[in-house]
Amino acid sequence: MILVHSFNSSIxxxxxxxxxxxxxxxxxxxxxxxxxxxxxxxxxxxxxxxENVLLMGYIAGNNGKTIKTKLxxxxxxxxxxxxxxxxxxxxxxxxxxxxxxxxxxGPLIKKVYQKEYIHKLKRKQHCNVQVISGSTPILEDATxxxxxxxxxxxxxxNYNIVDVRASELQQLLQYDEVxxxxxxxxxFDELIGFTCEHLEQRIDVLKHNPLFQNKDVFLTLGxxxxxxxxxxxxxxxxxxxxxxxxxxxxxxxxxxGIAYGIENLFDDEMMIKFAMxxxxxxxMNEQTGYISLSQINELIDKIKVxxx
Amino acid sequence: MILVHSFNSSIxxxxxxxxxxxxxxxxxxxxxxxxxxxxxxxxxxxxxxxENVLLMGYIAGNNGKTIKTKLxxxxxxxxxxxxxxxxxxxxxxxxxxxxxxxxxxGPLIKKVYQKEYIHKLKRKQHCNVQVISGSTPILEDATxxxxxxxxxxxxxxNYNIVDVRASELQQLLQYDEVxxxxxxxxxFDELIGFTCEHLEQRIDVLKHNPLFQNKDVFLTLGxxxxxxxxxxxxxxxxxxxxxxxxxxxxxxxxxxGIAYGIENLFDDEMMIKFAMxxxxxxxMNEQTGYISLSQINELIDKIKVxxx
Numbered sequence: 001m002i003l004v005h006s007f008n009s010s011i012x013x014x015x016x017x018x019x020x021x022x023x024x025x026x027x028x029x030x031x032x033x034x035x036x037x038x039x040x041x042x043x044x045x046x047x048x049x050x051e052n053v054l055l056m057g058y059i060a061g062n063n064g065k066t067i068k069t070k071l072x073x074x075x076x077x078x079x080x081x082x083x084x085x086x087x088x089x090x091x092x093x094x095x096x097x098x099x100x101x102x103x104x105x106g107p108l109i110k111k112v113y114q115k116e117y118i119h120k121l122k123r124k125q126h127c128n129v130q131v132i133s134g135s136t137p138i139l140e141d142a143t144x145x146x147x148x149x150x151x152x153x154x155x156x157x158n159y160n161i162v163d164v165r166a167s168e169l170q171q172l173l174q175y176d177e178v179x180x181x182x183x184x185x186x187x188f189d190e191l192i193g194f195t196c197e198h199l200e201q202r203i204d205v206l207k208h209n210p211l212f213q214n215k216d217v218f219l220t221l222g223x224x225x226x227x228x229x230x231x232x233x234x235x236x237x238x239x240x241x242x243x244x245x246x247x248x249x250x251x252x253x254x255x256x257g258i259a260y261g262i263e264n265l266f267d268d269e270m271m272i273k274f275a276m277x278x279x280x281x282x283x284m285n286e287q288t289g290y291i292s293l294s295q296i297n298e299l300i301d302k303i304k305v306x307x308x
Numbered sequence: 309m310i311l312v313h314s315f316n317s318s319i320x321x322x323x324x325x326x327x328x329x330x331x332x333x334x335x336x337x338x339x340x341x342x343x344x345x346x347x348x349x350x351x352x353x354x355x356x357x358x359e360n361v362l363l364m365g366y367i368a369g370n371n372g373k374t375i376k377t378k379l380x381x382x383x384x385x386x387x388x389x390x391x392x393x394x395x396x397x398x399x400x401x402x403x404x405x406x407x408x409x410x411x412x413x414g415p416l417i418k419k420v421y422q423k424e425y426i427h428k429l430k431r432k433q434h435c436n437v438q439v440i441s442g443s444t445p446i447l448e449d450a451t452x453x454x455x456x457x458x459x460x461x462x463x464x465x466n467y468n469i470v471d472v473r474a475s476e477l478q479q480l481l482q483y484d485e486v487x488x489x490x491x492x493x494x495x496f497d498e499l500i501g502f503t504c505e506h507l508e509q510r511i512d513v514l515k516h517n518p519l520f521q522n523k524d525v526f527l528t529l530g531x532x533x534x535x536x537x538x539x540x541x542x543x544x545x546x547x548x549x550x551x552x553x554x555x556x557x558x559x560x561x562x563x564x565g566i567a568y569g570i571e572n573l574f575d576d577e578m579m580i581k582f583a584m585x586x587x588x589x590x591x592m593n594e595q596t597g598y599i600s601l602s603q604i605n606e607l608i609d610k611i612k613v614x615x616x
Binding site for chain 1: 321323325328329330331332333334335336339341369370371373374377394397399401403405406407408409410411412413
């Protein structure tokens with residue numbers, strides 16, 4: 001079973017308008033509302049892959065009810081802790097050229113609900129793969145680091161993938177419970193504290209920086225594929241040129257692909273191809289957190305993985 | 309009893325941000341969420357005036373539940389018909405200089421719910437003053453005109469104030485059931501089909517245009533006060549210079565003041581002063597649809613009404 005945590009779930013609203021004019025009134029042509037947040041995207045993709053996935057998280061108020069209903073509409077197994085306040089709304093205003101975003105912070109998670117979460121998690125005893133993805137909400141009397149660490153220690157798990165902001169990740173990497181991270185180039189540079197000039201430098205950092213000792217690192221490079229450190233071996237993934245429609249959620253889809261590969265005991269090369277294919281397939285689709293199985297099968301043949 | 313209809317209620321969200329940059333991600337400094345829509349503002353003000361007011365309307369989904377909860381938090385009596393879909397969200401992005409708005413259209417109101425509304429309304433038998441305020445939602449098999457006309461004929465009422473968009477109002481004015489309208493200058497010009505050059509021209513139109521025959525017209529002129537036709541007498545209201553904080557909802561507060569004045573048998577001059585004071589008090593407050601009783605009392609002394 002793959003357990004996915006989405007601590008700060010949201011209703012993602014996309015407004016399609018002709019042109020955003022500051023100071024004006026707009027009536028959108030189309031309005032799309034989805035359950036959102038990075039963890040939810042990961043779980044959605046695993047659900048489409050027919051994997052045995054359980055989504056956990058905090059939800060609040062009527063927005064939380066809407067999130068839960070939307071997940072049940074796609075029969076995604078979920079267990080949420082209901083907290084005070086209202087789950088956040090994340091707004092994207094699309095005018096064809098630009099995406100302007102307004103992101104709410106979400107409700108404060110009181111200690112009583114943090115305890116309830118841990119209690120529920122401990123009752124599950126074990127899972128094979130666990131994913132923590134997306135920002136941590138505002139917590140009463142706890143830092144994001146403490147919260148994530150407690151979660152990781154509340155259930156027996158063979159493999160933990162953590163995909164949170166670089167500032168949190170840096171400290172989290174000190175813990176043995178973090179097995180895999182998936183930064184992009186910007187996040188990687190933020191993590192190591194300086195900007196890499198070229199691929200060779202990134203390879204060198206992956207090999208020697210103590211931050212990544214005994215960690216799997218899936219460093220995505222956009223159109224240039226990825227650099228992967230897995231079981232202390234280094235790989236380079238080359239991807240084909242594809243028609244990108246909407247890259248939002250591609251990182252989350254890649255995380256889903258990694259989790260799927262680990263859960264299904266794929267060898268390193270196959271796991272890397274599969275994860276890359278999930279990310280690209282998401283980018284080839286309009287909707288965020290959606291992949292196509294036939295696209296993935298086609299892509300796997302076109303992705304090349306070399307050991308370096 | 310004053311009955312207020314709000315057919316297309318919304319959750320009004322105001323995001324306060326430092327600067328709106330197209331194509332960028334914004335995390336708002338403050339987020340304010342209110343039950344909104346012109347009818348709800350009218351009812352809110354009447355509720356603050358401790359008037360016996362009942363709010364009716366359509367609400368839908370979890371957003372509808374949020375609207376209802378917010379009204380119950382301020383103990384505003386309400387009876388809604390719950391329909392399919394989701395009540396709309398109206399977003400205002402404020403960066404100190406500009407207000408950029410995104411207004412959803414709201415759900416389609418199926419015939420079955422329109423009938424349920426009429427049925428509920430007919431059971432009430434009578435009210436003294438009735439207000440229809442704000443845009444009509446998308447209706448199955450009915451025009452806004454037919455819908456409003458049916459509502460006006462479903463309950464015995466002594467005085468009906470209708471404050472909807474000018475395009476609907478023009479046709480509605482043919483009905484005897486419409487007793488009072490409250491256009492601003494722009495809406496007035498739209499209603500009569502040409503732009504008035506000066507006050508005298510507006511007075512002339514109010515006196516002689518058959519559109520306004522036997523109708524009370526409360527024509528607001530912003531800082532220039534108002535022109536009022538009441539019982540076929542004409543009045544001019546002069547208002548003092550005040551510190552305007554947020555004029556949104558001032559028209560709705562004026563409507564509430566008119567309804568209050570009619571319900572409480574104020575003479576024409578007092579009704580006009582009271583309605584103007586409600587509008588100004590709203591504009592002097594940050595929040596939409598909020599007035600201060602002490603401000604109103606002070607303002608009434610400063611507003612001058614002359615018969616013309």
